Amino acid sequence: KYTFGFMASRWGWEGRQYMEDIMNKFRTDKYPIDGIICDFEWFTDESDYSFQPPGTPNYQDFGFNWKTFSQPKEQLAAYKRNNFRVGGIRKPRL
Secondary structure, rough: OOOOOOEEEEOOOOOOOHHHHHHHHHHOOOOOOOEEEEOHHHOOOOOOOOOOOHHHHHHOOOOOOOOOOOOHHHHHHHHHHHHOOEEEEEOOOO
């Protein structure tokens, strides 16, 4: 349903406040925006680029990174109310 639209994608969302500041800047500066795309920082604060193919036993694959999503249910609901869709990039290591 939301394949088309204006979306901001970023590798390196530093935290929740930074993410929300950017979202608000799009709105206040009157740039069109329908959603944001988060790279791995939506679920972890550890990059997996240096891992071997089997991964590592302590890697956080399923969950939320509390720096960017300290209250995931509430945040996602608030973003949706403000007409922001959120997508997360994920490379599964199953």
